[in-house]
Structure formats: structure tokens, C-alpha cells
Amino acid sequence: MKSTSDADLSADDSAETSTQQIRDAIRDAIVERRLSPGTKLSEGDVGNLFNVSRTLARAALQALSYEGLVSVEKNRGAFVAYPSPDEARQIFAARRLVEPGILREAAARITPSQIQHLRQLLLEEGRLMSERGQTARRAEIKASGDFHLMLAQISGNAIMQRFMEELVARSSLVIALYGQSTVSSCGHTEHGDIVAAIEHDDLDTACRLMVHHISHIEADLDLRERKSFGLKEAFAI
Amino acid sequence: MKSTSDADLSADDSAETSTQQIRDAIRDAIVERRLSPGTKLSEGDVGNLFNVSRTLARAALQALSYEGLVSVEKNRGAFVAYPSPDEARQIFAARRLVEPGILREAAARITPSQIQHLRQLLLEEGRLMSERGQTARRAEIKASGDFHLMLAQISGNAIMQRFMEELVARSSLVIALYGQSTVSSCGHTEHGDIVAAIEHDDLDTACRLMVHHISHIEADLDLRERKSFGLKEAFAI
DNA sequence: ATGCAGATAATCGTATACAATTTGACCCAC
DNA sequence: GTGGGTCAAATTGTATACGATTATCTGCAT
Incomplete structure (x- = not known):
């Protein structure tokens, strides 16, 4: 899957404008957790x-704020979003x-070649999971999200696809903040189970697995409200 | 319901910045069909x-393009979006x-006072439906959408609420383009039926009614592809 | 030392300026 | 009259400039 999110559907003037390039670059950095x-x-x-000038930088930051990845505070500037526990819960509730x-839409339209593509994604994910190092970890994060995005793409609804891109990106941010164990290590097998259910045309099972999968990811978070914990974190970070 | 969409949830610096005011003003104009x-x-x-200067105007238009209400074409400018029949179908598919x-989330959390508020909305809607004139028609369009937005608000998920705001606004645009009869005249009674089902705790019925309701709206559209009809329309508009 | 007031620096908000691109008009050749 | 080409007007793309706001530092009074 291409790294730039809407390259496939926006058939604009072939060349991406520099604002979009900047936006995509920063988004990738946030999703891959190079920016805390x-x-x-x-x-x-x-x-x-x-x-580029501040004009374009500002436009890119503005765009990211619409996606919920950056929060701009008036007269104070833009910051990588710091989603609250409540916001995190809402993100996963939205995904459920x-x-x-x-998934149902995707299953109804999926072609053999797309199933093949999905399986390839799973393989890649498994490979990355066994590798060591920051780079592999970042790639794994992206690959894990790409599974969900791929389903959205197969569903054929560009609007839902864009919404999922937002949700997956924000999920990555939440996991970076509140995740306890390493990245959803259980996730990979769950992805595989979902694909298997799709292949068996067992949609109800597939949906059930999907909901459980999302809940598992959320369950791995520590969403307790840390009241005055901010100070310590300021040092830790 | 307030006219500005996110006034309730964005607890920023009290005063809305002028960019947001412009964005909201244009959005209202599009949704109420004063802008074709x-x-x-x-x-x-x-x-x-x-x-204001072009800087702020541009920012507002950019914001609207993220909501899908305006399409900006590189080096050509911004236009009120002209959703294709396919896009229209995707919007309603997303809503279904x-x-x-x-609805399920909302029903689980709804309070008596909120039910009261919903009923009040229905009353207002019915009143507007019997009135004559452009102003009433515009208000009716907004009221009809507000019913769905209110449910999203009651659901307590700000992310879904924002997404629904986008979908409702884009629906209005689609209806303006492809609608045949007057605004969903059947819609009002259907809204009432849904509220009734909620009150009877009959969630399955409520959901079924909701899906049918959305399909009814879509069925009232003429989404046939008009191939080279664009030229004639250029004259009509 | 602590706390407050003013100055200083850094950053944002907005307007304006200039380059690049598109659009439409006009003219000419055919 | 049609087709093409050049130029002018309008509009967008991007950078820069300047006022406004916030954050940081300094120094003095307590």
C-alpha cells in the first residue's frame, strides 16, 4: 500500500502540492512515533x-489538526496531539x-487477487514482528494499521476509507501514549483469523473477531486518568 | 441545537477565530442551498x-474542502462541491x-430530558413543513439534519458526531443536486417513528427504521449518470 | 530567597506583495 | 468562418512584512 493516504483516490494534478507533501511527512512521523x-x-x-515559508507550514499543520493528529492552540502554536483517555476510548468505540x-462490505466485494494481497500483508507483518530494532518496530506499526486500511479500501467506499485512515492514525498516537506491552503482538494472529473467516464466508465470525481484536488493542492500554502525573512525564519525555 | 457545529465540544479560547466564522458562514450557505x-x-x-485578507479566506475554503463541501482545484480555485452520483451513493452507504x-449508543445513554429535546425538534420540523416560502424550506432542511446530529450528540462520541456532521452536510448537497421531490417530506414521520421505537426500547426496530429512512432519502434521488449533460446544466445554472 | 514589574525575545495572526498560472480576448492567417 | 497564436486581465501560489500575543529573562523591592 502506498504510504501517502489518498494518492489513489484523489486524481488531482498528478503532482502533490508541497503542502500535502509536508502534511504527509509529518503525519508519517507522528504515526511511526518519531514525533511524540x-x-x-x-x-x-x-x-x-x-x-518553505510559514504560510505553507501553517497550512500543513492546519490540515493535520483536521485529522486530529495535531492540536493548534490559538496564539500558542501547534503540538502533536495528546489525546485524553476519554478521547482514546472514543476512537476505539468509533472503530468498533x-x-x-x-468488513461486511469488503467481504462482499473482495476478489481473489485482493485476498492474495491481504495475505501478503499478513506475511510482511509477521516478518517484521520477528525482526529487532526501531526501524522494524516502526514498519510493524504501519503494517498493522495497513491491514485495517486495506479492508476499508476493498470496501470500495472512499468516504469510509478516509475516515478509517483518520482513526488508524489516531489509534497509533493513542497506543504510543498509553500502550503498555509492545505493539499489539497478539494482533497479527488475529488479523490472520479474520482473513480466514472471510475466506470461509463466515461473516458473522469475521465481524465478531474484528470487534474482539479492536477491544484487545484497547485492553492493552492503561487509560487510567493520571492527574498530576504530567510533571514526571515532562522529565521522562 | 446551535448553528455552529462544533461550538459545544471545542473548548478553545471562547472567541471563535474569524477563519472559523467564515467557514461556518459558508458551510451554512451551502447546506441551506443558498450556494449551488x-x-x-x-x-x-x-x-x-x-x-478579511485572502489569507483567511483561503484558510476557510481549505477547511471546507476537508469536509468535502468545497473542492479546490490546483491553480483554478475553489468551488462548491459537485458530488458525483457515485459519491452520493457512498455518502448514503456510509450513513447506513x-x-x-x-442510534444504539444514543439509545443506551439517552435521558428523559434528551427525549424531550428530540420531540421538540420533531415538532419544529413539522411546523416548518407546513409553512411556505424559501426561508421555511431552508430551516426545514437544517432541522431535518439536526435530528440525526442530535442522535450523534446524544451518543456521546465526539468523533462520530463530527463525522455525522460531515455526512449530513454532504447529504444536503447531494439532495440539492439530485433530489426530485421537495425535501424529504416523508422524513418527518419517519423521524417520529424512530423516536417512538427508542422510547419503547425496541432498538432493533429503531435501527431498521433508520436504515429504511436513509434508503428512502436516497431513493428519492435521481442518480442516473448524465453523461454529456454537463453542458446543458451549464446553461441551466 | 521570593515575588512581582517591566523589558526582551520568540512566536503567532493577518495583511500585503510579487511570481506563476489560467482564462479570455483579440487579431491574423488560411 | 475557423483555427491558432499572442497578449492582457484575473486568479491562485508562495513569500515576506508587520502588528499582536505569549513566553522568558532581568532587576528591584520586600
């Missing part, structure tokens, strides 16, 4: 980094709400 | 209209996919 929640993203710095429906 | 699909929204004109889930 709360990190300040000043317009000047972003502009310098990508050799939409993903079964997406 | 395809209308050009040049940055200069928008800026002059609201007495998410609204039952939202």
Missing part, C-alpha cells in the same frame, strides 16, 4: 525544515462501530 | 465579502453503515 505526543511543531521550524460494517 | 453546487468561491471575493450504531 505533545511535541511542539512551530510554524517557523516546520517551514525551515521543509524549506464502523469496522464490522466495513 | 459548482459555484465558484474565489479567494478574493470571499475575502472582500467578510472583510454508521447511523444504526450511533
Whole structure:
């Protein structure tokens, strides 16, 4: 799957504008956890980094704020989003709400070649899981999300696809913040089970597995409210 | 319900920035069909209209493009979105996919006072339906959408609420384009039926009614592909 | 030392300026 | 009259400029 999210559906002027490139670059950095929640993203710095003016940097940050990955505070600047536990719960609730429906749509339209593609994704995911090192970890995070995005793409509904892209990206942010164990190590086998259920045309099972899978990811988080814990974290980070 | 969509949840600096005001004003104009699909929204004109520079006008248009209400074409400018029949189908498919889930969540959390509020909305809707004139028609369009938005709000999931706001707004655009009869005249009684089912704790019926309701709205559209009809329309508009 | 007031620096908000691109008009050749 | 080509007007893309706000530092009074 391409790294840029909407490259397939937006048939605009072939060349992506620099604002979009910057947006995508920062988004990738956030999703792959090279940028931690709360990190300040000043317009000047972003502009310098990508050799553009503040105008374009600002536009990119604005775009990311619409996706919920960046929060801009008036007169204070933009920061990598720091989703609250409540927000995290809402993200997973939203996924439980939409993903079964997406799965049903996808299963109804899936072609053998797409199943093949899904299996390939699982293989890649498994390979990355056994590898060591930061780079592999980042790739694993992305691959794990790509499974869900692929289903959304197969469903054929561009609107739901875009929404899923937002939800998956924000999930990554939440896991970075509240995740306890290493990245959903259980996730991979669960993905495989879902594909198997799809192949057996057992949609009800597939949906049930999907809901459980999402709940498992959420269950691996520590979403307790840390009241004045912020200070310590400021040192830790 | 407040007219500005996210006034309740964004607890930012109390005062809305002028960009947001412009965005909301244009969005309202689109949703209430004072701006037709395809209308050009040049940055200069928008800026002059609201007495701000192109910078802010551009930001507002950019924001609307993320919501799917405006399409910006590189080096050509911004236009009120002109959703294709396929896009229209995807919008309603998305609504069928998410609204039952939202309804279930809402029903689980709804309070008597909120039911009261819903009924009040229905009353208002009925009143507007019997009135004559453009103003009433516009208000009816908004009220009809507010019913669905209210359910999303009651569901307590801000993410789904925002998504529904986008879907409802885009639906209005689609109806403006492809609607045949007057605004969903059947809609009002269907809304009432859904509320009744909620009150009777008959969730399955409520969801079924909701799906049918959405399909009814879609069925009232003429989504046949008009191939080279665009030219004639250019004259009609 | 602590706390507050003013100055200083850094950053954001908005407007304006200039380059690049598109659009439409006009003219000419055919 | 049609087709093509050049130029001018309008509009967008991007950078820069300047005022406004916030954050940081300094120094003085307590």
C-alpha cells in the first residue's frame, strides 16, 4: 500500500502540492512515533525544515489538526496531539462501530487477487514482528494499521476509507501514549483469523473477531486518568 | 441545537477565530442551498465579502474542502462541491453503515430530558413543513439534519458526531443536486417513528427504521449518470 | 530567597506583495 | 468562418512584512 493516504483516490494534478507533501511527512512521523505526543511543531521550524515559508507550514499543520493528529492552540502554536483517555476510548468505540460494517462490505466485494494481497500483508507483518530494532518496530506499526486500511479500501467506499485512515492514525498516537506491552503482538494472529473467516464466508465470525481484536488493542492500554502525573512525564519525555 | 457545529465540544479560547466564522458562514450557505453546487468561491471575493485578507479566506475554503463541501482545484480555485452520483451513493452507504450504531449508543445513554429535546425538534420540523416560502424550506432542511446530529450528540462520541456532521452536510448537497421531490417530506414521520421505537426500547426496530429512512432519502434521488449533460446544466445554472 | 514589574525575545495572526498560472480576448492567417 | 497564436486581465501560489500575543529573562523591592 502506498504510504501517502489518498494518492489513489484523489486524481488531482498528478503532482502533490508541497503542502500535502509536508502534511504527509509529518503525519508519517507522528504515526511511526518519531514525533511524540505533545511535541511542539512551530510554524517557523516546520517551514525551515521543509524549506518553505510559514504560510505553507501553517497550512500543513492546519490540515493535520483536521485529522486530529495535531492540536493548534490559538496564539500558542501547534503540538502533536495528546489525546485524553476519554478521547482514546472514543476512537476505539468509533472503530468498533464502523469496522464490522466495513468488513461486511469488503467481504462482499473482495476478489481473489485482493485476498492474495491481504495475505501478503499478513506475511510482511509477521516478518517484521520477528525482526529487532526501531526501524522494524516502526514498519510493524504501519503494517498493522495497513491491514485495517486495506479492508476499508476493498470496501470500495472512499468516504469510509478516509475516515478509517483518520482513526488508524489516531489509534497509533493513542497506543504510543498509553500502550503498555509492545505493539499489539497478539494482533497479527488475529488479523490472520479474520482473513480466514472471510475466506470461509463466515461473516458473522469475521465481524465478531474484528470487534474482539479492536477491544484487545484497547485492553492493552492503561487509560487510567493520571492527574498530576504530567510533571514526571515532562522529565521522562 | 446551535448553528455552529462544533461550538459545544471545542473548548478553545471562547472567541471563535474569524477563519472559523467564515467557514461556518459558508458551510451554512451551502447546506441551506443558498450556494449551488459548482459555484465558484474565489479567494478574493470571499475575502472582500467578510472583510478579511485572502489569507483567511483561503484558510476557510481549505477547511471546507476537508469536509468535502468545497473542492479546490490546483491553480483554478475553489468551488462548491459537485458530488458525483457515485459519491452520493457512498455518502448514503456510509450513513447506513454508521447511523444504526450511533442510534444504539444514543439509545443506551439517552435521558428523559434528551427525549424531550428530540420531540421538540420533531415538532419544529413539522411546523416548518407546513409553512411556505424559501426561508421555511431552508430551516426545514437544517432541522431535518439536526435530528440525526442530535442522535450523534446524544451518543456521546465526539468523533462520530463530527463525522455525522460531515455526512449530513454532504447529504444536503447531494439532495440539492439530485433530489426530485421537495425535501424529504416523508422524513418527518419517519423521524417520529424512530423516536417512538427508542422510547419503547425496541432498538432493533429503531435501527431498521433508520436504515429504511436513509434508503428512502436516497431513493428519492435521481442518480442516473448524465453523461454529456454537463453542458446543458451549464446553461441551466 | 521570593515575588512581582517591566523589558526582551520568540512566536503567532493577518495583511500585503510579487511570481506563476489560467482564462479570455483579440487579431491574423488560411 | 475557423483555427491558432499572442497578449492582457484575473486568479491562485508562495513569500515576506508587520502588528499582536505569549513566553522568558532581568532587576528591584520586600
